[in-house]
Amino acid sequence: MRITVLSSALAHGITDDEIRAVMSFYVARIALTPRMVGAQPFLYIAPAAADEPWIEVIADLLDPEVAVVFHAMMLRPALVANLELDQLITPIYSRQRR
Numbered sequence: 264m265r266i267t268v269l270s271s272a273l274a275h276g277i278t279d280d281e282i283r284a285v286m287s288f289y290v291a292r293i294a295l296t297p298r299m300v301g302a303q304p305f306l307y308i309a310p311a312a313a314d315e316p317w318i319e320v321i322a323d324l325l326d327p328e329v330a331v332v333f334h335a336m337m338l339r340p341a342l343v344a345n346l347e348l349d350q351l352i353t354p355i356y357s358r359q360r361r
Contacts, residue, residue, distance in 0.1 A: 268332045275336035276360025277318055281311035282335050285320045290352055297303070301325060308338060308352070318359030336360075 266286055270280050270335050291308040298304075307320040319342060321334040343349050 264327070265329045266332060268331055268335075272320070272332045272335040274361065277320075277335035281318060282320050282332055284311040285309045285318050285335075286322065286330065286332070290317075291348060292344065294319065302353075305330075306346075308343075308348075308354070310355065315355065318355035 272282060273279070276359055282324055284352050289309045291306070293306045293308075295304040295306055297334075299305040303324045304321050304322050307322065308317060308319045317338040319336060319338045320332055321328040321330040324330055337359050338354050340356055343352065343354065
């Protein structure tokens with residue numbers, strides 16, 4: 264699958280390489296309720312490298328051949344709690360970069 268990273272995904276200081284690493288080696292992949300008709304958003308959660316803080320990435324997978332990444336930032340504890348993942352994963356958190 265080809266990964267296309269939109270400029271909006273880079274707004275919080277996460278790099279293109281980090282986004283690709285999270286999507287390639289994710290710990291959790293969760294289908295999200297779309298906010299736009301026809302979208303198929305998926306949340307990916309993982310560290311970009313061993314012993315690094317975890318990152319959240321959201322990509323639209325409407326086209327099965329292209330993942331369009333539109334959001335990426337440091338993983339937030341509130342997101343983990345809201346998705347009830349706190350019993351399944353033990354991420355390393357960090358402050359937002361921007």
